[in-house]
Amino acid sequence: MAKLRKAKIFTKLDLRWGYNNVRIKEGDEWKTAFKTKYGSFEYLVMPFGLTNAAAAFQRFMNDLLHDLLDVTVVVYLDDILIFSKDPGEHSKHVQEVLQQLAKNQLFCKPSKCHFHVTTVDYLGIQISPQGFSMDEKKIEAVTSWPTPKTVKQVQAFLGFVNYLRRFIPDFSSIARPLHNLTQKDKPWKWGEPEDNSFQELKRRVTHRPVLAHSDPNKPYFLETDASGVAMGAILSQRSEDGRLHPIAYMSKSFNDAERNYDTHDKELLAVIRALEEWQIFLESTPQPITMFTNHCNLEYWRKS
Structure with missing residues (x-):
């Protein structure tokens, strides 16, 4: 993300079919065999669920866009973010990526692509020339979250807001009463400290703080x-x-x-x-x- 400093315009691409774009090495198909009532089958392409699927696909994408990585492109699995410091060059940068994808018979899902925008949601974070902020959908999910009634519901809430902790000052101190509720052998008691913690986390999220891009040339x-x-x-x-x-x-x-x-x-x-x-x-x-x-x-x- 540090490479996005000074970027002014973005394009986000989402690949169609994800892991299925990678062909399994010839002779290794038997390793993916599974049995059903209709018979036994083997995958010819990489399915979801394999232990090394994510790492293999990330390596595939890194090799594919090697010359553009961290220059005009950031890629995480099938999510590709193209960025430009000069808006006038952005069309060229997008074309370079699309040509490389077409050359390797990879196709994008139009409904999930966004071209030539100044603000983009990428990996649950909103990115703009000003910096990073929370995804609006995540803010809405937190603010509409009902008061937990069980330990599992507390754990679900903490798991969700934990992804946003980078935007919340003093997160650990604020969330301490809720974390205490999840300890083993601790009886359930939702009192004022727990409710204050829950409401304060929701309030902090609604402030929509923006984190600035870092500049290695500044103190x-x-x-x-x-x-x-x-x-x-x-x-x-x-x-x-x-x-x-x-x-x-x-x-x-x-x-x-x-x-x-x-x-x-x-x-x-x-x-x-x-x-x-x-x-x-x-x-x-x-x-x-x-x-x-x-x-x-x-x-x-x-x-x-």
Whole structure:
């Protein structure tokens, strides 16, 4: 996704037939044999459900679009995203991909394709020149989610919003009462803390936060904080308007041992976890990294 920085126009393609576009190696068809009341059959093309199907198909797509990958194309399985920094060149970039698909007898599903748009939904995330935001369909699903009545319903809700946690500051702290309900041997009790947690997560989702594209040529600003049970962090960069804009959020719950740490160690652990989480951004930056924390004693951690 970092390659989409400065992209201004997008086209999304969805391949027809997915895995079935890959022919099984001649002589290996017997490995897919299955028996029915009508007789025994073998697949000639790769079916869904094979252990290595996803990896094999991704490798196939990477090889197919090798020269264009991360230059004008991002591909995940049968979802292809074409992007251009110069709108005038976008038609050329789309044509290059379509020619490569046609050459290999691969066809798209028109109803799922979007051409020459400035905002596109890709892999459950809305992408625009301004950055990344939540897919509108996912926002609607969360805001209309009924109050859970069972542990399984709580788990289903947490599983769904967990995909959106990158957009929700302090996710772990907010969701803690709901996570506690899913613990084994814990009796079901939906009270005020649980309802507040549920409603706050829904409220945070409706804010539709936008995460800015990262720019490796600009300095990074990292803000961390820790509570008794969890830590949170924000990675930001300063944009042209002079304000800090979030690139990513993260939050993690402390395990039983970490909850026994003193305040200083929890705050330091939050810094370490954040640096590990965003190592891909921070490790190679030539710019200084500015840290923000509300625990002043961390300034002297090397001397202690």
